[in-house]
Amino acid sequence: MDAILQTLQLAPEYLRLIRLTDILDMAIIAFGIYHLFRFVRRSRSGQVVKAIVFIVLAMALANLFHLRVIRTVLNNAVELGVIALVVIFQPEVRRFLEQMGSGRLKELFVAENYGTDLETAVTETVEAYASLSRDKVGALMVFERRTLLDDVLKTGTTLDCQVSAELLKNLFWNKAPLHDGAVIVRNGRIVGAGCMLPLSGNVNLSRDLGMRHRAGIGISENSDAVVAIVSEETGSISVAVNGMLKRHLSLDTLEQLLRRELMPGADEEGKPTAAARLTSVFKGIKGDNSNGKEDS
Numbered sequence: 001m002d003a004i005l006q007t008l009q010l011a012p013e014y015l016r017l018i019r020l021t022d023i024l025d026m027a028i029i030a031f032g033i034y035h036l037f038r039f040v041r042r043s044r045s046g047q048v049v050k051a052i053v054f055i056v057l058a059m060a061l062a063n064l065f066h067l068r069v070i071r072t073v074l075n076n077a078v079e080l081g082v083i084a085l086v087v088i089f090q091p092e093v094r095r096f097l098e099q100m101g102s103g104r105l106k107e108l109f110v111a112e113n114y115g116t117d118l119e120t121a122v123t124e125t126v127e128a129y130a131s132l133s134r135d136k137v138g139a140l141m142v143f144e145r146r147t148l149l150d151d152v153l154k155t156g157t158t159l160d161c162q163v164s165a166e167l168l169k170n171l172f173w174n175k176a177p178l179h180d181g182a183v184i185v186r187n188g189r190i191v192g193a194g195c196m197l198p199l200s201g202n203v204n205l206s207r208d209l210g211m212r213h214r215a216g217i218g219i220s221e222n223s224d225a226v227v228a229i230v231s232e233e234t235g236s237i238s239v240a241v242n243g244m245l246k247r248h249l250s251l252d253t254l255e256q257l258l259r260r261e262l263m264p265g266a267d268e269e270g271k272p273t274a275a276a277r278l279t280s281v282f283k284g285i286k287g288d289n290s291n292g293k294e295d296s
Helices: 002-017 020-042 046-064 068-088 090-101 115-135 165-171 211-222 251-262 264-269 274-295
Strands: 139-144 157-162 182-186 189-195 226-230 237-241 244-246
Touching (some): 115 139, 139 211, 182 211, 211 226, 237 251
Antiparallel strands (some): 139 226, 157 189, 182 189
C-alpha cells in the first residue's frame, strides 16, 4: 500500500518528464501494433499467431518453474521456427510490400464501408442464380470474408467490377472461357474469375457430389468464405460454409442465408431492441389488467 501511495505522489513528476515527442512515439507504435494484429486476424495466419502466443507462454512458464527439459525443447523449436515463420507468412509479407510499393496502404489500415456493394452483390447473385438454376448452368461463387484468398486469385483471371446478374450469367455460360472455375467476390465486388479451388479432403462426402461441390466445400474448409453453388446436372442450389454443405435451397432461403452470413448486422437493424421488447411486454400486462378490471 505504501508503494502505491508513493507512486501516486511521484506521478506528477513523471508526467512532467513526458514530452510531446514521447506521446507521438507511443501513439505511432500503438497504431502499428493494432493494425498489425488486425491484418493478421484477416489473413489465414491468424491461427498460427495463436500457436506462437501459446509457445511463448509455455516458455515463460517453463522458465518460471525451472522446467529445464521443456525449456530446452521449446528453445530449439523457436530457433527452427523463425525460418518456418518466414515461409508461412510469405504471402502476407509479399502482399504488404506490394501494396506499400504501389501506394495502396490505405487498403490495409482503413476499413471502408462496403455495405451497399454487399447488398447489391446478394441481390444480383440471387437473380442470376434463379436463371442459372432454371437453365441448369453450373456456377461456383466464393464470397470472401476475413480470410484473404490471394493465393486462389492467382490461379484465375483478375477482375475488378461490380456484381451484376448479367455479368454472372455470361461468366458461367458453358461456352465462356472463364466458366470452368470459381468467381471470387471481395467486399461486394468481383475480383477474380476462372479460379481453381482446393478440393475437400472429407472422405465421407456423398458420392453424388461432383467436383464443383467438392471444390466449394474445400475452400470453405480452408477459410471462412461463403460459397454458393449451382449444380450443372440438376440445377439445385447449395451453399457451403465452414465445411458444411446446405443443399436444395430455394431462392428465398439462398438470399436469407447470404444476408445472414455476409451482412450479420443487417438482420439486427429491423429487430426491436431489448428495451422495446420489455416495454411491449409491460404494456401487454397493463392492458390485460385493465381489461380484467373492465370485465369484472
